[in-house]
Amino acid sequence: MSNTHEINLNEMITESRNDLTLSIDEVSTLEMLEIINGEDKKVALAVEKVIPEIAKAVDKIVEAFKIGGRLIYAGAGTSGRLGILDASECPPTFGTKPEQVVGLIAGGHTAIFKAVENAEDNLELGKSDLEALNFNKNDVLVGIAASGRTPYVQGAVQYAKSLGATTVFLGCNPAGILASMVDISIAPVVGAEVITGSSRLKAGTAQKLVLNMLTTGSMIRSGKVYGNLMVDVEATNKKLVIRQQKIVIDATGCSEEEAIAALIQSNRHCKTAIVMILSGVNAQEAKQLLKKHNGFVRQALNEVLNQI
Numbered sequence: 001m002s003n004t005h006e007i008n009l010n011e012m013i014t015e016s017r018n019d020l021t022l023s024i025d026e027v028s029t030l031e032m033l034e035i036i037n038g039e040d041k042k043v044a045l046a047v048e049k050v051i052p053e054i055a056k057a058v059d060k061i062v063e064a065f066k067i068g069g070r071l072i073y074a075g076a077g078t079s080g081r082l083g084i085l086d087a088s089e090c091p092p093t094f095g096t097k098p099e100q101v102v103g104l105i106a107g108g109h110t111a112i113f114k115a116v117e118n119a120e121d122n123l124e125l126g127k128s129d130l131e132a133l134n135f136n137k138n139d140v141l142v143g144i145a146a147s148g149r150t151p152y153v154q155g156a157v158q159y160a161k162s163l164g165a166t167t168v169f170l171g172c173n174p175a176g177i178l179a180s181m182v183d184i185s186i187a188p189v190v191g192a193e194v195i196t197g198s199s200r201l202k203a204g205t206a207q208k209l210v211l212n213m214l215t216t217g218s219m220i221r222s223g224k225v226y227g228n229l230m231v232d233v234e235a236t237n238k239k240l241v242i243r244q245q246k247i248v249i250d251a252t253g254c255s256e257e258e259a260i261a262a263l264i265q266s267n268r269h270c271k272t273a274i275v276m277i278l279s280g281v282n283a284q285e286a287k288q289l290l291k292k293h294n295g296f297v298r299q300a301l302n303e304v305l306n307q308i
Contacts (some may be wrong), residue, residue: 018192036201039194043205046188047213053186054210057142058217060166060184064140065100065222071215072135073103074156075144076120078200079171079207080105081112083144086211092240094215094224095232101215104129106152119152126155137164142214144207145169146199148176148187157181170210172203186210223296226251231270231297244270251297252277271297279304 020039024032047054061071073083084103090096106125107116119125135141141160143153148171157178160167167182174187188210190202219225224232229251235241248259251274258277265283266272275286278301286300293299 017196018194021194024194036194039191039202040205043188043190043202044209046190047206047209050186050188050210051213053184054213054217057140057168057184057186057214058221060168061140061214061218062221064138064166065218067138069136069138069140070099070133071101071140071142071218072130072133073101073142073144073211074126074129074153075104076106076111076150076152077115078204079144079146079150079153082204082207082211083142084112086208086215090215090219092234092236093230094219095234096219096224102133104133104156106150121151123151123155123158126152126157127159130156130159135160135163135165140166140168142168142170143178143182144211145171145176145178146173146203146207147171148173148178150178153178154181170207172199172206223294226271226274226297229270231274232295233270235268241268244268248273248277271295275300275304 018039021035024035027035064071073087074080075083080103084105087101087103090101091098105111106122107119110116111119130141141156143157145153148169154177157167158181161181168184168186169178169182170186171178172188172190174185174189179185179187188206190206193199193201193203195201224230229247231247231251233240233243233247235244244263245256245259247270248254248262249256254277259273262273262276263270266276266286271290272283272286274297275281275289276283279286281289281304289300289303290297293303
């Protein structure tokens with residue numbers, strides 16, 4: 001693989017100068033922060049315009065999960081760190097296995113904390129990092145690059161496409177080479193940054209919002225949420241033990257004592273406890289119902305309640 005695309009900062013929206021912040025170093029602290037906040041307000045509106053593309057990506061991710069596929073993020077610098085952050089939140093929030101959503105960053109673990117020289121410019125590294133994960137056609141790759149051109153991400157995308165996997169671009173330069181390489185391009189246009197070229201600001205915020213949607217949407221569509229409750233949350237600390245109890249109470253209207261008893265009987269599995277309380281079945285029967293309906297609480301309940 002070779003990267004034939006020269007870097008032209010003048011062509012990148014994220015590298016343009018912001019006319020509204022030309023004097024940001026001369027104003028008061030309050031005015032400075034109001035300017036930053038004013039620019040940040042534009043981000044959600046930019047993301048709103050690409051929701052159709054985000055929806056397409058969510059549906060592809062859900063399809064992948066159904067056949068044992070994974071969601072893999074690949075990025076460099078801030079983009080890579082954001083992918084890792086989103087991936088790391090999935091196991092505690094949704095009870096997923098750590099390998100179901102994975103974040104890769106150019107330069108590996110060291111690059112999470114400090115820049116690794118030239119790592120993002122290495123096309124082959126993007127490919128080799130995917131190979132190390134045994135990436136396959138059942139997986140979905142989301143290449144994250146605010147600039148739309150990062151060679152590391154290009155290498156990962158090229159390799160994923162060669163295997164027939166679904167590829168997604170997430171960045172803030174819709175004219176970047178990556179947008180034309182993938183199956184689905186998600187490119188919210190947030191405009192010039194407050195500080196020229198500092199894409200950890202509005203571009204980073206936009207990417208974080210989209211990443212939230214990708215995993216949250218995919219998990220909802222995979223039965224990890226009942227109503228608006230995170231019913232697959234794992235009780236890994238005292239706060240989450242109490243949260244589990246609150247989830248069961250909110251879902252069923254039961255007492256705290258009933259919630260605690262059901263959670264104990266279900267080996268601290270919120271879904272099972274909820275089905276037990278709302279349908280009157282025991283823990284084993286509730287688990288079987290959930291398994292039959294691929295973990296969807298509502299469908300499991302409907303089967304029991306419709307028979308009454």
